[in-house]
Amino acid sequence: MIKFPRPIRNLIDQFSKLPGIGPKTAERLVFNLLKWKHTDKADFANALNELNDSITQCSTCQNISEKDPCFICSDKNRDKTKLCVVAESHDLAAIENTGDYNGHYHVLGGVLDPLHGITPDVLNTNELVAKLQKNIITEILLAFNPDMEGEATMIYLKNLLEPFKKSKVTRLARGMPVGSDLEYTDEVTLSSAIQNRKEL
């Protein structure tokens, strides 16, 4: 196997560490980068360094942010009685994009996955309980992926939040996604859609 010059191998290794990028793809990316202008490559490196220097975590909601508290936690127009619990920052972004939620957030930092060492104490559960102890929140929306880990996390959180009788615990509705096909919808989803049918 021919050895690429060390700086190229180095960068291939770095790209290979990213999810979904194998050594062959990494090689293709690096060879593409070789054609970039010097300044463009430097811009890329600077953007990476900036991630280290300018991105912090909001100490209130644990979302990634440039400021602490983040722009959501410091927004006085938001409904303080609603709290949406999500696994990761990008889930928060997805919910924000709908424009249909005006409450606050709590980023848990992952979902329960004991096989990979993600147990409740690794997640931001203590901070969540502390928020509820302030007795302001009336609704907690658990917005997790409807997969095995997500469902397990929601069950765990529901039990954890049981003592706070004042707060209603809700979850995202399951049903048929827009544009989908009855014929190809899996049975569990279709069951949910039937059980949660709505009057027209």
Place this chain on the structure above:
Amino acid sequence: MIKFPRPIRNLIDQFSKLPGIGPKTAERLVFNLLKWKHTDKADFANALNELNDSITQCSTCQNISEKDPCFICSDKNRDKTKLCVVAESHDLAAIENTGDYNGHYHVLGGVLDPLHGITPDVLNTNELVAKLQKNIITEILLAFNPDMEGEATMIYLKNLLEPFKKSKVTRLARGMPVGSDLEYTDEVTLSSAIQNRKEL
């Protein structure tokens, strides 16, 4: 659409410039990077900067290299009478990996693609002609992809090198790749395989 903090948007834009990486994939990569350790991110940025600082082009074969001339051009054991012309550095690497070629290389810098502005004057054709004028080379192996642009480039080069009667011009054989299936081989490839059949 929620705006991610500027440093994150910045890096998403940078990743999106790479081939095969759309904005959604770039987003996933950046959110993965956010979980990396500070030092690991800095290493990635350094590897990118190193590409700028330490990688040069061999002035003889136009291959990417840490030194000029590169380790192939400066290797005295290589056959100076053979020259393999390839489109890009990674094609050179593929041929080197076989261990079946012991001559020198010439990296053309691409293939003819007039619609995208890649005309003969953009490619390293003058340097190629200059090498042949030294009257040392007896065989030129045109090792291009057997696709439309590759074939067009080989036809162009064959005509360009016509005056150098001393040099035989060859191309990579077309035929069935190892492990392939007669049933699923396309007709052009199978035709080539029949025409170039070999006695056992």
